[in-house]
Amino acid sequence: MNAAQQDQMADEKLSxxxxxxxxxxxxxxxPGNRSYAFVIDWHIRLLLACAWLLLASFVLKxxxxxxxxxxxxxxxxxxxxxxxxxxxxxxxxxxxxxxxRMAGLVLVGRDGGTPSTxxxxxxxxxxxxxxxxxxxVVGLVSCFLxxxxxxxxxxxxxxxxxxxxAAAGESLGRLETLASASSLPLGALELVxxxxxxxxxxxxxxxxxxxxxxxxxxxxxxxxxxxxxxGDAELNARLAALLESTHESTHEQ
Amino acid sequence: xxxxxxxxxxxxxxxxAWRGLVTSIADLRRRRSATLDEALDTVEAYxxxxxxxxxxxxxxPDSRTTAGLESLYAQLHALIGRKPRxxxxxxxxxxxxxxxxxxxxxxxxxxxxxxxxxxxxxxxWWLIDTFxxxxxxxxxxxxxxxxxxxxLWTEGLINITPSSILSLSILAxxxxxxxxxxCAGIFLALGTFYLxxxxxxxxxxxxxxxxxxxxxxxxxxxxxxxGPVELSVICVAGATGVALGESIIHPRTGTRRDSFxxxxxxxxxxxLLCAALLVGCGFIEGFVxxxxxxxxxxxxxxxxxxxxxxxxxxxxxxxxxxWTTTTTTTTTRTATPGAGA
Numbered sequence: 389m390n391a392a393q394q395d396q397m398a399d400e401k402l403s404x405x406x407x408x409x410x411x412x413x414x415x416x417x418x419p420g421n422r423s424y425a426f427v428i429d430w431h432i433r434l435l436l437a438c439a440w441l442l443l444a445s446f447v448l449k450x451x452x453x454x455x456x457x458x459x460x461x462x463x464x465x466x467x468x469x470x471x472x473x474x475x476x477x478x479x480x481x482x483x484x485x486x487x488x489r490m491a492g493l494v495l496v497g498r499d500g501g502t503p504s505t506x507x508x509x510x511x512x513x514x515x516x517x518x519x520x521x522x523x524x525v526v527g528l529v530s531c532f533l534x535x536x537x538x539x540x541x542x543x544x545x546x547x548x549x550x551x552x553x554a555a556a557g558e559s560l561g562r563l564e565t566l567a568s569a570s571s572l573p574l575g576a577l578e579l580v581x582x583x584x585x586x587x588x589x590x591x592x593x594x595x596x597x598x599x600x601x602x603x604x605x606x607x608x609x610x611x612x613x614x615x616x617x618x619g620d621a622e623l624n625a626r627l628a629a630l631l632e633s634t635h636e637s638t639h640e641q
Numbered sequence: 642x643x644x645x646x647x648x649x650x651x652x653x654x655x656x657x658a659w660r661g662l663v664t665s666i667a668d669l670r671r672r673r674s675a676t677l678d679e680a681l682d683t684v685e686a687y688x689x690x691x692x693x694x695x696x697x698x699x700x701x702p703d704s705r706t707t708a709g710l711e712s713l714y715a716q717l718h719a720l721i722g723r724k725p726r727x728x729x730x731x732x733x734x735x736x737x738x739x740x741x742x743x744x745x746x747x748x749x750x751x752x753x754x755x756x757x758x759x760x761x762x763x764x765x766w767w768l769i770d771t772f773x774x775x776x777x778x779x780x781x782x783x784x785x786x787x788x789x790x791x792x793l794w795t796e797g798l799i800n801i802t803p804s805s806i807l808s809l810s811i812l813a814x815x816x817x818x819x820x821x822x823x824c825a826g827i828f829l830a831l832g833t834f835y836l837x838x839x840x841x842x843x844x845x846x847x848x849x850x851x852x853x854x855x856x857x858x859x860x861x862x863x864x865x866x867x868g869p870v871e872l873s874v875i876c877v878a879g880a881t882g883v884a885l886g887e888s889i890i891h892p893r894t895g896t897r898r899d900s901f902x903x904x905x906x907x908x909x910x911x912x913l914l915c916a917a918l919l920v921g922c923g924f925i926e927g928f929v930x931x932x933x934x935x936x937x938x939x940x941x942x943x944x945x946x947x948x949x950x951x952x953x954x955x956x957x958x959x960x961x962x963x964w965t966t967t968t969t970t971t972t973t974r975t976a977t978p979g980a981g982a
Contacts, residue, residue: 404718408691412718413711459806482723500715501722510905513912516817517824540827543898544905550715556705557712561663564656567649574648578705 402536402548404500412500415551417493419531422539422549426524429487433473437466475512479505483547494552507545514541555585570631576606580627592620599623606630648700655693659713662686666716673726687717733960739910741957747911750880757834758841758876765845769853776850779843788854795863795931804927812923815871819878819915823885823908827901830886837879844872866940867925869948874915874922877955881908881915911955918951 404412417425444450444462451458477485482502483495495511497503503511518527518539527539536548559581570577580602587595600615603626618626669675669683694714697707727734744751769776776785784794802810818836825832851860885904892900929935929943953959 406691406718408688410691410695410714412715414715454806454810455802457803459803460809464809496715496719499722500718502719502724504724505727506906506909509913510909513820513909514824514827516821517827544827544902546902546906552715553708553712554716556709557716558663558709559705560656560709560713561660563652563706563709564660567652567656573645574652574701574706575704582705 400537402550404498406500414496414500414548415553416537417491417549417551418537419528421491421493421551422531422537423528425485425487425491425493425549427487428490429473429485432486433470436473437470440466440469474515475509478508478512483508488549492552492554493549495547496550498546498548503545503547507547511541511545511547514539514544517541559585566631572606572630576602577631580606580630584624584627584631587624596620596623599627602627603630648706651696651700652706658686658689659693659710662690662713662717666713666720669720670716683717683721687714687721690714690717735910735913736954736960737957740914740955743908743911744877744955744957747877747880747884747908750883751876754833754837754879754883755873755876758837758844758872758879761838761841762845762848765842765847766849767845768842769846769849773850773853776846779846780850785850788851788856791854791856793851793856793859793863795860804931806927807931808923808927811926812920815874815919815922816916819874819919820912822875822878823881823912826882826885827889828886829890830883833879833882833886836882837875840875862937862940863930865937866929866935866943867922867947869944870918870951871922871926873948873951874918877911878915881912884908914954921947 400416400418402414402416404414406412441452441462444458444466445452448461450462452462453459454463456462474485478495481489484493488494495503495508497507515527518524518530518541520526524539527541530539530543531537534543536542538548542548562581566577566581567574572580583595583598583602590598596619600618600623603610603615603623604612607630665683665686669679675683690710690713694707694710697704697710701707787794818840822833822836825836848857848860851857885901885908888900888904889897894900894903925943925947929940950959
């Protein structure tokens with residue numbers, strides 16, 4: 389796969405017509421995003437199933453043998469958690485699961501709407517084929533080869549996995565205050581706001597490097613040696629101060 | 642005034658509305674219903690947001706503001722198009738319309754798959770009748786030894802595993818087989834043919850083997866209560882798989898993908914019924930079939946009655962409506978006398 393194809397896969401969009409005449413633009417989730425969400429979900433269901441088995445065995449003192457009378461109480465809930473996790477949660481959470489939510493993904497229909505219950509069930513039935521021969525090889529190959537990066541279950545159900553940039557939507561609420569208080573150019577304002585929003589999730593070295601680079605561009609008068617000596621908390625404070633700075637104070641610093 | 646200043650002034654003017662929208666979307670997503678006024682306000686907000694998004698795309702296409710508006714627009718689009726939960730009405734529709742219609746469409750395929758199963762069973766019988774040693778191909782050594790000693794492997798089953806556990810393991814296995822017969826249709830129906838033929842072949846071979854040891858009647862007695870529905874369900878699930886394969890080979894509408902998707906949605910209600918019927922079969926096979934206290938007459942009654950229930954649900958006669966297929970693509974709805982009053 390060449391660089392152009394990789395770029396295309398990373399930024400694949402689907403345009404959906406809407407009643408207003410302004411098309412809806414959905415970012416298709418690639419195999420990487422899908423796998424990330426699946427791995428999180430897999431860990432959650434595995435941990436929950438194991439937690440139940442431990443509880444049943446050590447606390448409730450139930451037998452874990454399939455031939456015992458206790459098996460209905462000890463083994464069945466664990467099997468239900470493990471095997472019905474996706475269909476139950478996707479229906480209950482309208483196309484989301486905890487893993488998808490953490491990965492910033494959501495399932496939608498081909499019209500951009502919430503998928504129906506039957507579509508979600510069909511999607512999950514086809515896991516039998518997608519998971520063949522092991523480790524979802526069929527599903528992954530299908531994701532690489534199909535136009536909208538869908539697995540066979542999605543094709544049958546008419547669903548798509550798209551990126552749900554909820555953080556960007558929520559940041560709109562802060563924009564009014566930021567745009568009226570700060571004299572920074574809008575592009576820079578959004579960049580600083582986004583960096584501060586992602587600050588806790590980024591590694592310390594990386595966020596400090598990005599912060600220094602940003603501050604050097606936005607405050608050309610600042611001493612580079614002084615910037616290099618600033619620590620994590622100080623850089624964060626200076627970025628936060630930038631969002632509240634007036635036109636004059638930006639240049640004074 | 643510069644573009645940057647224009648954009649800043651526009652954001653300051655509109656940001657209040659967007660902030661309100663973020664809150665109201667979160668609120669509406671949590672709730673199952675909305676009042677008429679709330680619905681009308683949401684539609685109006687959707688229109689306003691579309692205008693804002695168009696402006697933002699034009700002024701700052703790669704900005705975070707545009708990304709934020711795209712996200713809000715997608716959330717609002719999904720919220721407005723959200724279908725109400727069906728509840729009882731959806732269940733009634735499923736039983737009175739969707740299942741009979743899909744079953745009517747599948748009728749010829751069900752007959753075809755049943756023929757394939759019967760032919761495979763006959764072939765299995767002939768093979769084991771002619772070459773008895775080949776039974777080791779699909780029966781375990783313990784099972785063979787037990788039959789050769791004059792006992793069925795099903796004897797005493799109820800004493801080894803509790804009926805409830807037996808039922809659950811059987812019904813889970815049967816549901817997986819049926820779902821697999823449906824899904825394997827994606828391999829141009831060849832996967833479905835293989836599964837159905839294999840099941841028929843094993844059934845015929847096993848019967849031939851137990852017949853050689855004078856146990857055919859005992860096996861018949863064991864399977865008659867759950868067998869008719871269980872085997873019929875495998876044929877019906879196979880028919881859904883064949884329909885899926887056909888939708889890919891000969892797409893009726895749009896592309897192969899559209900045809901595949903439409904077919905999966907059309908036949909899915911029948912598959913749901915199959916799963917429900919197999920739950921019943923599992924309980925019969927766990928509680929009735931291995932229990933020697935049930936005489937043959939009651940087993941036959943259970944088997945035949947359950948099969949008629951299956952037929953009545955699939956044809957729509959049990960719930961008051963039935964569908965008759967007039968052509969391969971169109972169906973007509975006819976009400977049974979006294980129904981739907």
